[in-house]
Amino acid sequence: MARSGPKMTLPTQLVLRALLEHPTRPTYGLQICQSAGLASGTIHPILARLEAAGWLTSSWEDIDPRKEGRPKRRYYVLSKDGVEQARYALAHAHSSINRIGALRPRTTGSEA
Amino acid sequence: MARKPPVTVDDLESLRALVHDLDFVRGRARGLIYTINRALDLDLQLALDLAHDLVREVDFAYNRPLVRTRDRDLDLDRAHDLAHDLVRGLTLDPDRMLPRTLGRISEVVELVEGCHARVDRLLSSHQDLVTKAAGQQAGEPAARPPGRTVRGLAVVACKMLPTPVQARYAQEFYSELFDMPRRHRLSHVFRLVYTAPSIRTSLRATPVRGGAQP
Numbered sequence: 223m224a225r226s227g228p229k230m231t232l233p234t235q236l237v238l239r240a241l242l243e244h245p246t247r248p249t250y251g252l253q254i255c256q257s258a259g260l261a262s263g264t265i266h267p268i269l270a271r272l273e274a275a276g277w278l279t280s281s282w283e284d285i286d287p288r289k290e291g292r293p294k295r296r297y298y299v300l301s302k303d304g305v306e307q308a309r310y311a312l313a314h315a316h317s318s319i320n321r322i323g324a325l326r327p328r329t330t331g332s333e334a
Numbered sequence: 335m336a337r338k339p340p341v342t343v344d345d346l347e348s349l350r351a352l353v354h355d356l357d358f359v360r361g362r363a364r365g366l367i368y369t370i371n372r373a374l375d376l377d378l379q380l381a382l383d384l385a386h387d388l389v390r391e392v393d394f395a396y397n398r399p400l401v402r403t404r405d406r407d408l409d410l411d412r413a414h415d416l417a418h419d420l421v422r423g424l425t426l427d428p429d430r431m432l433p434r435t436l437g438r439i440s441e442v443v444e445l446v447e448g449c450h451a452r453v454d455r456l457l458s459s460h461q462d463l464v465t466k467a468a469g470q471q472a473g474e475p476a477a478r479p480p481g482r483t484v485r486g487l488a489v490v491a492c493k494m495l496p497t498p499v500q501a502r503y504a505q506e507f508y509s510e511l512f513d514m515p516r517r518h519r520l521s522h523v524f525r526l527v528y529t530a531p532s533i534r535t536s537l538r539a540t541p542v543r544g545g546a547q548p
Contacts, residue, residue: 232380236365252510256357259365261387262514263525266503267532274539282505293509296502 227307228271230315233260237268238308241278241298245305248281248297269298277304346460348398349453352408354515355395356450359413362388363443370436378428381435385421392417392442394517395449408452413445480511480519487523494530496537503533 228234240257241249251269255262272278280298287293300308366384395401396414420438423431480488488507492500507526511519 232369236368239368250509251506252513256361257364259361259363259368259384259387261521261525262510262518263522264529266526267529267536270533270536271539274536293505293512295509295513296506 227275227277227311228268230311233258233264234268234271235312235315236260237265237272238312241300242305242308242312245300248299250283250295250297254298272304273298275304275307277301277307279304346457349457351515352395352398352401353450353453353457355391355398356446356453359388359391359395359446360443360450362391363439363446367436367439367443370432370439378424382421382424382428385417385424385435388439388442389417389421392446395446408449410445410449413442413449416442416445478516480508480523484511484519484523487527491523491526491530494527495534499537 236258237254237260240254243257249257251265252262254269255265258265269278269280273280277300278298279301280296282294283297285294362384366381366388369381369384392410392414396410401408401410416438420431420435420442424435485508488504488511491507492504495503507523511523514522
């Protein structure tokens with residue numbers, strides 16, 4: 223049975239891996255960026271895709287901004303289905319077998 | 335042996351900022367390890383970009399005045415040298431250097447974790463200063479809010495999104511900008527503007543549920 227979902231680009235894999243480190247713990251965008259090792263501000267398209275696919279849910283934290291001295295954060299957590307989907311997707315993300323010269327850099331110009 | 339200067343209240347803010355820097359370094363290093371380790375079809379340019387990001391974050395931490403004055407306490411010399419060697423090696427001779435890269439990155443992570451632990455110990459051993467600083471800062475905002483330019487650019491990013499979600503993302507972007515160090519805010523908000531069209535596309539994506547496909 224083939225599963226479908228967001229495209230498993232490398233940044234998407236890094237985000238999923240960061241989320242799967244603590245699958246039930248809500249984390250906010252900056253934390254996910256740091257854990258994934260991605261530049262901040264670049265993961266919102268990924269989070270939006272995962273949310274649209276139902277793998278992720280998000281909600282505002284329940285604080286009083288005036289008391290805390292900072293605005294509310296948006297927290298993300300994998301859905302129950304999302305945890306399973308994410309693990310499956312990560313496990314199969316590298317199952318393409320027809321790649322050769324995997325570690326060779328891209329070359330430009332004519333070959334010797 | 336030269337005596338280390340005592341930690342002052344002013345140093346505390348620098349120590350906390352250093353912890354933040356080290357967290358970024360750790361994140362970048364882990365991302366690079368994963369990229370090299372797991373990607374079957376390695377995009378060397380991506381690995382090089384991530385390695386440059388790692389060096390930039392290490393440099394930020396390394397060049398903090400507190401690190402320079404406290405020398406062996408917060409020794410980042412080796413991590414700094416390794417990170418730079420890593421980028422040099424990947425640039426000049428990637429085929430030969432790639433197998434060694436993972437070992438070097440792991441060593442960087444280890445050294446940074448060591449520095450992180452030492453900073454944590456410094457902070458907890460000067461709990462009296464932490465308490466004094468908290469008292470001085472009572473009533474003050476925890477961080478300076480984002481400036482007008484950065485807020486304006488965040489609004490530009492939000493305007494590119496579908497109307498129903500603009501308010502949500504405006505609040506989310508503002509919260510992120512508030513949380514991050516000031517030196518990171520401008521680059522962060524430029525990335526938000528740059529990726530806003532992708533966010534828009536993603537939000538319009540039809541949800542695809544797991545299950546049998548025709």
